[in-house]
Amino acid sequence: DNYTFYKKNMGIVYDYTIYRNKKNRNLDNFFKNLKINNLKSSIVKISNLYDEYAPRRCLMKMAGKIKINENFLSIREVESEDINILYKWRNQISTLKNSRTPPPENFEIHKNWFQNKLNHKPFLFVILELDERSVGVLRLEKLNKYKSRRYEISINVDEKFQNLGIAKNAIKLLTKITNGIILMAYVLDENIISKKLFLNSGFVKLNKKWYLKK
Numbered sequence: 001d002n003y004t005f006y007k008k009n010m011g012i013v014y015d016y017t018i019y020r021n022k023k024n025r026n027l028d029n030f031f032k033n034l035k036i037n038n039l040k041s042s043i044v045k046i047s048n049l050y051d052e053y054a055p056r057r058c059l060m061k062m063a064g065k066i067k068i069n070e071n072f073l074s075i076r077e078v079e080s081e082d083i084n085i086l087y088k089w090r091n092q093i094s095t096l097k098n099s100r101t102p103p104p105e106n107f108e109i110h111k112n113w114f115q116n117k118l119n120h121k122p123f124l125f126v127i128l129e130l131d132e133r134s135v136g137v138l139r140l141e142k143l144n145k146y147k148s149r150r151y152e153i154s155i156n157v158d159e160k161f162q163n164l165g166i167a168k169n170a171i172k173l174l175t176k177i178t179n180g181i182i183l184m185a186y187v188l189d190e191n192i193i194s195k196k197l198f199l200n201s202g203f204v205k206l207n208k209k210w211y212l213k214k
Helices: 002-008 025-032 036-048 054-063 080-090 093-098 107-119 166-176 192-199
Strands: 066-068 071-077 124-130 133-142 150-157 182-186 203-205 210-213
Touching: 054 071, 054 166, 066 166, 071 166, 080 107, 080 133, 124 166, 133 166, 150 166, 166 192, 192 203, 192 210
Parallel strands: 150 182
Antiparallel strands: 066 071, 071 124, 124 133, 133 150, 182 210, 203 210
16 A cells, blocks of 8 residues: 555655544644654655656566576666676676777776766666676667667676576566567677577677667
8 A cells, every 4th residue: 555655665654544533643743753854865765756767667667577497587777886796797708808898997987987877877777686686787778869769788797697598588578678669789790699699589680780679
């Protein structure tokens, strides 16, 4: 119910149904004991539920989970605390080998890139979780303003969790929530593993670099 929902999300809630048969002093006491800092915090947390990214959070829930062996893969939005693990993944050997752009020269450059992504969110910027362990990142960004229905998918899986089917199943989760848009992937010619990934996930090769989801 609404009471449980707001309590779960750290809102300050007065349950009138509990006190409706009692005197109004219960409500008076509620407001008298209300601390201004707690009220401010509650307003921020509740308002965040209804910001411009609320539909995006709904998509996270709609994607659900998918079973991989005895584990479950799910997605969640990237948070500010993920900055270090993304920097680690970006500098792993497999990522350096298969990325079309050079790695950031230092952490400060990575920090600026990361903050820009948080401030100007891509269509999707999510962490892949295997039983709540962060195992990779997936990003979905609009290719250009002239082809608004075309989005590029980028996936990077932690080296420790590669070859488990995480990337392929992440694409399955993604397709559940991306009806009506065109998914595309840019793959270097020498990246054999990613070629197989996208071809086995329903993509077709458009040209030397680009793949499109059928």
